[in-house]
Amino acid sequence: MTAQTLKEFLEESGQPVALRVLIEAVSDSCRSISALVARGALADVLGAAGTGNVQGEEQKTLDVLCNDEMMTMAKACGVVAGAASEEEEHPALLTAGAPYLLLFDPLDGSSNIDVNVSIGTIFSVLPRQGGPDGDGDASFLRPGRDQVAAGYAIYGPQTMLVLTLGAGVAGFTLDPPTGQWLLTSPAMRIPATTGEFAINMSNMRHWADPVRGYVEACLAGATGERGKDFNMRWIACMVADVHRVLSRGGVFLYPWDKREPSKPGKLRLMYEGNPMSFLVEQAGGRAIDGTQNILDIQPSALHQRVSVMLGCSEEVDLLETAHR
């Protein structure tokens, strides 16, 4: 297949050289992670690492290896002043004076690793502002609207890199024999309507009324108030669930619930909610926490959580109305 390479796409994008260098470096790391993931037990990378991360979650061996890969890359590429990871409490100070801050979840959907189901890497790029080094949590605490690039790699039946530089969403497929990322989905768009939703239904008893009401209306199907049947999917990996939404539409929810009432939800704003919301908006969809656009949230902590409802605009509008 003759298709544009990621390098060619970046050259044509008109973006600053430093940003192109960073995206290529991220893509190199994702290629390495993909190779590790594909070998699984053969590379002795499955199972628990025996450590916990800053969120108090058990780390898998791959979580640790992928975090090391991403941090090493961020340092080596020379254009990242500071990098923040889901796996580390504070950002790492990397190249003083460099133009960008990088945030990432090195391996999303960790519970899928050992059962050979899709997992991914999520990244978000902010321009450095203020101090020369981008050190300390404070320099990272900016709304998602400030992102200049965001994306993810999905390690599934194919490995793909899905990217926005603020002018639409493009998907590249990794060609393993050549190691090239080839443009296979030049303009990913989320249809305005859908008949598919994604939520972990086992939490239903904990949901707030607006979410419960919305899902009950979907479940009521053609004879209910929505007047149509809905299908449900849940891969338990945000990357894979959002990839489906970007590929064929749908709505994805991980809302606030009563299990931890003082926290806004399970997913993290800075390296899960923000990059995915940027992609979804760039693909014509919407992303809210219930009442406001996720990209407009002013963060107060690096690892803060967020309630997430994203995808087809018609469904997100309904959820927003229900919350109001």
Ligand code: F6P
């Ligand atoms: O970030 C954590 C994560 O693995 C997401 O990728 C995924 O959407 C969610 O957790 C799944 O959570 P649960 O196991 O509660 O369904």
